[in-house]
Amino acid sequence: MTxxxxNSRIELQDRAHGLCARYDGETAEGTLNGVLRQDFPGRVGLVSSFGTEAAVLLHMVAQIDPYTPVIFLDTWKHFPETLAYRDQLVEQLGLCNIQNVTPRPAGLxxxxxxxxxxxxxxxxxxxVRKTLPMLQALxxxxxxxTGRKRYQAATRTELSLFEAQDRWIKVNPLLDWTSGDVADYYQTHDLPAHPLKAQGYPSVGCAPCTRAVAPGEDARAGRWADSEKTECGIHFENGKLVRGG
Structure with missing residues (x-):
């Protein structure tokens, strides 16, 4: 590294720490409003899986600026229910800038x-299906x-509100939210549930690598079950999981 x-990485980390201090105690909506309109106008996007909790941030962003880029990684391995849910939310929330990003055919x-x-x-x-397309989209x-939350998994307990990853600032507005907070927001704003949630899928990824979760299991226990894998890779920097700072 030159x-x-x-120096650029240090500056980015310092900026992330400064943003953490400035937005400490702010609501998720307040953080998003500041990020979208003041700190990174025209240079920020929402990466969404259109999973079981995704409608919260999608709704918040739509209320602030429906033209905010929403990046969806279409791996060509998603459940049909996820693709239908994506289309439903886009129409219902009035999202105007959905970017469906796919893997490079030559790479596959x-x-x-x-x-x-x-x-x-x-x-x-x-x-191949997520990280490389994501880097191009960003x-x-x-x-x-991102919609990551501390309660979701042991690998996310140290999340910070703002993080530095590669050359980007990453913001986790819902990091302190609980599953109850999410449920309350869905009910308050009459948001539709992901079709698979009622079938025991609290977290939904690609179909071949996701199973239903038994009562009492970690919310992400159904992701890459029976393996040591816990994250897809888009939250890694130089091969290491970004845990916050």
Whole structure:
């Protein structure tokens, strides 16, 4: 790493720490309003899986600026229910700038010609189908919004409100929300539930790598079940999980 790259990374980390201090105690809506309209106008997007809790941030963003880029990674391995839910929320919330990002066909042909890479090497599958397309989708942005929350998994307990990852600032407006907070928001704003939630899927990813969760299990226990994998890779920097700072 060059001195310039080192200094740039330090500056980005300092900015993330400064934003954490400035927005400490702010509501999720207040944080989003500041990020979208003051700190990164025209240079920020929401990365959404259109999963079981996604409607909260999608609704908040739609209320502030429906033209905010919403990036959806279409891995071509999603449940049909997720794709239908995406289309339903886009229409209901009036979202005007949905970016459906897909893997590069040449990359799939090289690494996953038979479509079974998820069973042989799930990390590489996520890299090809999620991480690489994500990096391309974020090129025009300086900041991206995620729906990660501390309660969801042990790997997320140390989340910060703002983080520095590679050359981006990442913001987690709902980091302190609980499942009860999410449920209350859905009810208050009459938001539709993901079709798979009632079938025991509190967290939904790609169909081959997601199963229903038994009562009492971690909300993300159904993701890459029976393996040590816990994250898809888009929240990694230089191969290491970004836990916050």
């Amino acid at each position: 001195t310039f790259e080192t 042909q090289a690494d996953d010609p038979d479509g079974d890479l998820h069973a042989r090497n799930p990390d590489l599958c996520c890299h 090129r025009a942005l300086d900041c991206w919004i």
